[in-house]
Amino acid sequence: MTTKSSAQNTSIPPLVIRSAIVASLGGLLFGFDTAVISGAEEKLTKLYALSSMGEGMIVAIATIGTICGAIVAGKLADRFGRKPILFWIGILFGVGALATALAPVPPLVTAADGTVSASSAFPITFFMVFRFLGGVGVGLSSVVAPIYTAEIAPARVRGRLVGLVQFNIVFGILLAYASNAVIREIAHEDTAWRWMLGVMAVPAVFFLIFLATVPETPRWLLAHGHEERAVKISERLTTTQEESNEQIAEMKAQIAEDAAGGKVAFFTRRYRKVILMAFCIAMFNQLSGINAILYYAPKVMKLAGGAEVLGDAFLGDAFPYIGSVIVGLMNLIATMAALTVIDKLGRRQLMIVGSIGYLISLGFLAGMMFAYEGGVFQEGSAAPVWLILLGLLAFIASHAFGQGSVIWVFISEIFPNRVRARGQSLGSLTHWVFAFITTYAFPVLTDKLGGGFAFGIFFLAMVGQLFWVLKVMPETKGIPLEEMEEKLGLTND
DSSP states (O other): OOOTTTSOOOOOOHHHHHHHHHHHHHHHHHHHHHHHHHHHHHHHHHHTTOOHHHHHHHHHHHHHHHHHHHHHHHHHHHHHOHHHHHHHHHHHHHHHHHHHHTOOOOOEEEOTTSOEEESOSHHHHHHHHHHHHHHHHHHHHHHHHHHHHHHHSOGGGHHHHHHHHHHHHHHHHHHHHHHHHHHHHHSOTTTHHHHHHHTTHHHHHHHHHHHTTSOOOHHHHHHTTOHHHHHHHHHHHSSSHHHHHHHHHHHHHHHHHHHHHOOOOOSSGGGHHHHHHHHHHHHHHHHTTHHHHHHHHHHHHHHTTHHHHTTTTSSGGGHHHHHHHHHHHHHHHHHHHHHHHHHHHOHHHHHHHHHHHHHHHHHHHHHHHHHHHTTOSOTTOSHHHHHHHHHHHHHHHHHHHTHHHHHHHHHHHHSOGGGHHHHHHHHHHHHHHHHHHHHHHHHHHHHHTOHHHHHHHHHHHHHHHHHHHHHTOOOOTTOOHHHHHHHTTOSOO
């Protein structure tokens, strides 16, 4: 029998709200760092005399850092605590932002054959080292921020608060595009790229300041023998003593169960099915071209004449950057829409809708780029520019409503509790490896073969995704995690 005092309270304690907001700022930094390079890469390519392969590497080096950060994030957070790693995330973002903004620029030399190159390798090496460190921060944040939020929040509001991290990742992408567009207009052409990269130090500083006001998670404290601190923090994170007692009891039981179970082998026949599922959804996520488009959004619109065609008539050569802001806004709107229906429509249904949207938008983009590059459009026509922007909006909406909202929820649900952390790490590692491949290859493909060919590859990959969703992907909506093993046929070795 439930008394009034023990009845479920719908209010959320202030400390929970503050902690979730602070953790979500880590997601915002994650999203900001992902997209901010889009505004600076063209100028950097000129300053460092980079080839298309060099252009790809200066952007993709951050994803290598992300891979490294994602690999070690779980172990570091388990050993040292969630809050200390969040602190170092802020440091890495801040230092990476300031160092890349202050990176030296080499004098350029022209060879006898007219080839232009940098006189020294040190400046580009300096830039890439600190871009790499910023990427490490992204990798750490992609793992630790959701973990911290999930552990700090009562079960009744956990889904909404963890979703706040994803929302802020997307919001950070939008802010990066917006700041790039504004800075490009108000800063001198020679220094705008420095301000674009350096401005991220501002939210990083605020993140570090606010982080001092939130606690370590009770679960980590209990697991490391700090029961008294864990209990006190749990009482501040819940609305009643009964709720706090239940939370502590559940944590103790789970920790004891994990300890009794010992080390469980991961790469076994038993988990082969879910391992392949996690690998496939993460692989398809990046083979859609999403990160390549986020990183190179202004470049894509310039490929269709965005700067030249609309140069005098509409916003000057800033149009590609304004277009990126519009793309980022669509990403935010579609993400919000998906988060409101994911538990109603289900994960598989969102993936089907998103996959069909991918095929329509990518097929359209490939066709438009082939037509533009083939001279179908009259010289100076603005039509391809607007059509490419329309295609990008449809693409980003398809991604945000499908893959973008489903991937991490799906991966967290399909793995049993005893191997869930390793399953999440596998998904994150796969995601970032393919992010590196697509990010590095995109400028090479567009320069050597054209934008139509690049989008055509993404289109073919999404044909594979739709087939995989229809034939392989299970629906996980509304299934208790404890029953998921039986649903997926993992109960037998």
